[in-house]
Amino acid sequence: xxxxxxxxxxxxxxxxxxxxxxxxxxxxxxxxxxxxxxxxxxxxxxxxxxxxxxxxxxxxxxxxxxxxxxxxxxxxxxxxxxxxxxxxxxxxxxxxxxxxxxxxxxxxxxxxxxxxxxxxxxxxxxxxxxxxxxxxxxxxxxxxxxxxxxxxxxxxxxxxxxxxxxxxxxxxxxxxxxxxxxxxxxxxxxxxxxxxxxxxxxxxxxxxxxxxxxxxxxxxxxxxxxxxxxxxxxxxxxxxxxxxxxxxxxxxxxxxxxxxxxxxxxxxxxxxxxxxxxxxxxxxxxxxxxxxxxxxxxxxxxxxxxxxxxxxxxxxxxxxxxxxxxxxxxxxxxxxxxxxxxxxxxxxxxxxxxxxxxxxxxxxxxxxxxxxxxxxxxxxxxxxxxxxxxxxxxxxxxxxx
Amino acid sequence: xxxxxxxxxxxxxxxxxxxxxxxxxxxxxxxxxxxxxxxxxxxxxxxxxxxxxxxxxxxxxxxxxxxxxxxxxxxxxxxxxxxxxxxxxxxxxxxxxxxxxxxxxxxxxxxxxxxxxxxxxxxxxxxxxxxxxxxxxxxxxxxxxxxxxxxxxxxxxxxxxxxxxxxxxxxxxxxxxxxxxxxxxxxxxxxxxxxxxxxxxxxxxxxxxxxxxxxxxxxxxxxxxxxxxxxxxxxxxxxxxxxxxxxxxxxxxxxxxxxxxxxxxxxxxxxxxxxxxxxxxxxxxxxxxxxxxxxxxxxxxxxxxxxxxxxxxxxxxxxxxxxxxxxxxxxxxxxxxxxxxxxxxxxxxxxxxxxxxxxxxxxxxxxxxxxxxxxxxxxxxxxxxxxxxxxxxxxxxxxxxxxxxxxxxxxxxxxxxxxxxxxxxxxxx
Numbered sequence: 001x002x003x004x005x006x007x008x009x010x011x012x013x014x015x016x017x018x019x020x021x022x023x024x025x026x027x028x029x030x031x032x033x034x035x036x037x038x039x040x041x042x043x044x045x046x047x048x049x050x051x052x053x054x055x056x057x058x059x060x061x062x063x064x065x066x067x068x069x070x071x072x073x074x075x076x077x078x079x080x081x082x083x084x085x086x087x088x089x090x091x092x093x094x095x096x097x098x099x100x101x102x103x104x105x106x107x108x109x110x111x112x113x114x115x116x117x118x119x120x121x122x123x124x125x126x127x128x129x130x131x132x133x134x135x136x137x138x139x140x141x142x143x144x145x146x147x148x149x150x151x152x153x154x155x156x157x158x159x160x161x162x163x164x165x166x167x168x169x170x171x172x173x174x175x176x177x178x179x180x181x182x183x184x185x186x187x188x189x190x191x192x193x194x195x196x197x198x199x200x201x202x203x204x205x206x207x208x209x210x211x212x213x214x215x216x217x218x219x220x221x222x223x224x225x226x227x228x229x230x231x232x233x234x235x236x237x238x239x240x241x242x243x244x245x246x247x248x249x250x251x252x253x254x255x256x257x258x259x260x261x262x263x264x265x266x267x268x269x270x271x272x273x274x275x276x277x278x279x280x281x282x283x284x285x286x287x288x289x290x291x292x293x294x295x296x297x298x299x300x301x302x303x304x305x306x307x308x309x310x311x312x313x314x315x316x317x318x319x320x321x322x323x324x325x326x327x328x329x330x331x332x333x334x335x336x337x338x339x340x341x342x343x344x345x346x347x348x349x350x351x352x353x354x355x356x357x358x359x360x361x362x363x364x365x366x367x368x369x370x371x372x373x374x375x376x377x378x379x380x381x382x383x384x385x386x387x388x389x390x391x392x393x394x395x396x397x398x399x400x401x
Numbered sequence: 402x403x404x405x406x407x408x409x410x411x412x413x414x415x416x417x418x419x420x421x422x423x424x425x426x427x428x429x430x431x432x433x434x435x436x437x438x439x440x441x442x443x444x445x446x447x448x449x450x451x452x453x454x455x456x457x458x459x460x461x462x463x464x465x466x467x468x469x470x471x472x473x474x475x476x477x478x479x480x481x482x483x484x485x486x487x488x489x490x491x492x493x494x495x496x497x498x499x500x501x502x503x504x505x506x507x508x509x510x511x512x513x514x515x516x517x518x519x520x521x522x523x524x525x526x527x528x529x530x531x532x533x534x535x536x537x538x539x540x541x542x543x544x545x546x547x548x549x550x551x552x553x554x555x556x557x558x559x560x561x562x563x564x565x566x567x568x569x570x571x572x573x574x575x576x577x578x579x580x581x582x583x584x585x586x587x588x589x590x591x592x593x594x595x596x597x598x599x600x601x602x603x604x605x606x607x608x609x610x611x612x613x614x615x616x617x618x619x620x621x622x623x624x625x626x627x628x629x630x631x632x633x634x635x636x637x638x639x640x641x642x643x644x645x646x647x648x649x650x651x652x653x654x655x656x657x658x659x660x661x662x663x664x665x666x667x668x669x670x671x672x673x674x675x676x677x678x679x680x681x682x683x684x685x686x687x688x689x690x691x692x693x694x695x696x697x698x699x700x701x702x703x704x705x706x707x708x709x710x711x712x713x714x715x716x717x718x719x720x721x722x723x724x725x726x727x728x729x730x731x732x733x734x735x736x737x738x739x740x741x742x743x744x745x746x747x748x749x750x751x752x753x754x755x756x757x758x759x760x761x762x763x764x765x766x767x768x769x770x771x772x773x774x775x776x777x778x779x780x781x782x783x784x785x786x787x788x789x790x791x792x793x794x795x796x797x798x799x800x801x802x803x804x805x806x807x808x809x810x811x812x813x814x815x816x817x818x819x820x821x822x823x824x825x826x827x828x829x830x
Binding site for chain 1: 403404405406407416424428443447448449450451452479480482483548549550552553554555556557558559560561562563564565566567568569570571572573574575576577580581582583584585586587588589591592593596597599600601603604605606607608610611612614615616617618619620621623624625627628629630631632633634635636637638639640642643644645650651652653655656657658661662663664665670672673674676678735738739740741742743744745746747748749750751754755756757759760762774775777779780781782783784785786
């Protein structure tokens with residue numbers, strides 16, 4: 001047994017994807033794999049996506065590229081048959097190929113699963129496409145917005161109706177390509193499971209030594225992320241529509257998601273009341289009648305007004321902590337970058353500074369998605385410059401082009 | 402199934418943790434859910450409730466129990482059925498009973514992985530923390546999933562999905578310019594946290610296979626979310642451009658798409674998304690709309706002009722879509738090579754979406770108390786080792802304590818008499 005530190009140490013991953021699946025490779029790199037990104041001479045499409053460093057476009061300046069390609073290496077192959085042959089040769093030397101090609105293009109380039117399997121029976125091939133390899137929509141086109149619409153997230157996200165019950169704003173999808181990210185995460189899970197089946201197995205099922213095709217449909221992944229929505233329809237016949245979320249506005253204008261989950265038990269209200277009394281804003285809630293959940297439910301306005309009185313006296317971060325001090329799952333609504341200031345995440349060593357020597361600067365990235373001290377998340381390589389590792393990989397993988 | 406022969410002793414509850422072991426179960430792991438009859442998983446007893454089997458002739462959707470305020474049984478909470486497919490088995494054990502605790506330690510010794518989603522410190526208080534697990538199974542892979550994790554100053558903080566979404570920027574990323582964040586209407590981070598819980602299980606197993614070492618992997622509900630904002634985080638830390646600015650979040654508008662939005666379709670609050678990411682797709686859209694004169698105007702001539710005049714462009718496209726069926730628009734545009742999709746709700750996904758149907762997205766499963774219903778599992782297809790929503794046992798989510806006897810007999814070699822004695826002593830409640 002060697003003293004390897006990462007779960008995927010020594011695992012070679014070849015990535016031939018557009019921006020839809022780059023998050024998958026980022027995670028595989030974090031788990032210790034050697035992720036080699038194959039790019040055409042002009043660079044992967046995501047290198048042309050903004051925002052850019054100092055708002056100046058350039059293949060090595062896309063922050064969208066940086067975010068999802070940190071930890072990888074980059075090789076450039078030429079367009080055309082010579083490049084396709086190089087990719088096939090690289091795939092033969094890899095453990096995993098992740099790509100986003102439609103079946104027709106994969107076939108033309110010699111990267112259909114049947115061809116690859118004949119050459120490299122141990123290769124795990126993970127294909128992430130909008131709708132998967134089969135079905136009536138298999139050739140349809142999608143970006144993240146289309147997938148968030150079809151998957152169901154959008155239908156229930158947005159602003160509530162006006163007083164007349166009609167909506168004057170559309171359903172909304174979250175920014176940040178959440179359908180692609182969910183699909184990429186499922187792709188990681190599929191790859192890890194396939195590697196386990198190939199290399200490890202169990203007493204009941206010895207290692208197979210074989211690769212396989214993993215077919216990830218981003219539509220299906222997007223469709224499975226809406227928590228209780230399908231069950232609610234199955235149970236009640238009603239569907240979720242867009243509704244306001246319980247939010248308090250603090251004295252400094254910051255907003256706090258202020259859940260008051262009565263369904264978790266009587267202790268929730270008891271804790272809330274004690275905190276509101278200590279802050280001198282409980283008002284009628286101290287009336288013993290409010291100990292009765294039915295009374296609370298029919299007088300919920302009083303509970304909400306007491307919480308609003310609390311909010312008016314405190315800034316957002318304080319309000320968040322007051323709720324938490326009472327055991328309530330409150331959270332201040334932060335902009336994404338404001339997480340970098342969170343003392344708890346910092347204490348967990350979450351944010352990682354990587355050196356970009358060609359720019360003479362260090363850049364802070366969000367780091368490990370969990371703490372695994374015996375096999376720490378690997379995050380020691382800034383995103384690759386275009387073609388930065390072409391010669392290096394040629395030598396190491398023994399493939400010439 | 403890829404994880405055949407892997408056993409997970411599963412103390413997770415609610416959504417976040419249970420999502421992780423659902424995935425593992427669908428991949429073939431033997432997931433043994435440890436439960437309590439006196440403190441059942443809240444989602445077992447929370448509305449919406451699965452209808453009476455007698456109602457099944459009317460089909461789901463005709464239920465009368467949805468507004469009930471108390472659960473008819475611990476097997477009828479609807480959300481339980483979302484998160485507990487994968488062939489999970491259920492054993493009830495009282496961890497506070499000395500014999501119950503001894504049983505749990507024996508079960509740890511018979512498992513590869515322990516998963517849980519209690520508040521930090523709960524398992525230690527029971528005498529089942531990582532050190533106690535290691536004492537009986539030195540290479541155990543222990544994956545804890547709780548809101549703020551087990552390390553750091555705020556480990557006592559509690560989260561539900563919307564809490565973690567607020568704190569990590571996800572809530573902020575849904576909204577229209579100049580208005581407060583709209584946020585999510587569901588716990589997206591219960592799913593994402595659970596996915597990373599499954600990644601942690603698999604990573605822990607792979608690491609154990611290579612080194613012989615187990616470990617405690619500490620999954621919180623916050624860290625899996627911080628990279629979900631993509632370039633927004635870097636734009637702020639590198640360029641100093643805060644996400645708190647008048648033009649963000651830009652509703653459904655995206656920098657790489659023009660036009661791109663949800664447009665009104667025929668019907669009550671029906672919508673269809675159209676998103677053109679190139680000039681070619683814009684030209685295809687123009688043609689599919691029948692080339693109305695306004696599409697030739699200079700203000701829409703280039704990608705950047707279309708972005709600059711997005712408000713006017715969206716209104717004009719909306720006029721075209723508003724009299725048309727959302728699926729008809731989608732099919733017409735897709736045939737023309739334009740990315741488009743109906744805004745689907747849960748009913749649409751269950752009853753209408755031909756792609757989900759063709760892909761076998763839902764699997765019909767029930768148990769002895771509820772009629773078979775379409776349930777979800779792992780939406781990734783592994784060609785040689787297909788996942789199954791019913792897990793290795795090919796069955797629906799377990800009744801509370803359904804497998805207590807068989808688990809004790811099979812895994813710990815107990816006799817029926819042993820089990821009866823433990824039950825009489827209260828260790829199995």
